[in-house]
Amino acid sequence: MATENRQQKTENRLFRILTFGCKVNQCDTMGLAQALIAQGWQEAPQGTAPDLLLVNTCTVTARADQQARQAIR
Numbered sequence: 001m002a003t004e005n006r007q008q009k010t011e012n013r014l015f016r017i018l019t020f021g022c023k024v025n026q027c028d029t030m031g032l033a034q035a036l037i038a039q040g041w042q043e044a045p046q047g048t049a050p051d052l053l054l055v056n057t058c059t060v061t062a063r064a065d066q067q068a069r070q071a072i073r
Helices: 002-010 023-038 062-072
Strands: 014-019 052-056
Touching: 014 023, 023 052, 052 062
Parallel strands: 014 052
Antiparallel strands: none
């Protein structure tokens, strides 16, 4: 019952995840996307504003750090 209620609240909600950094971040992003989809979220098509935007980044590399800051701005 609780799962059904949660899915109703997230039904038709769109998300997008921006990923910067290493392959571990890419793997983490896949896991996050799968978890959101399991809760009833849908991935936002290109050009569509999402209801939820996650920025998954790693600051080990200066380039990834710079890209993430630029995306957030």
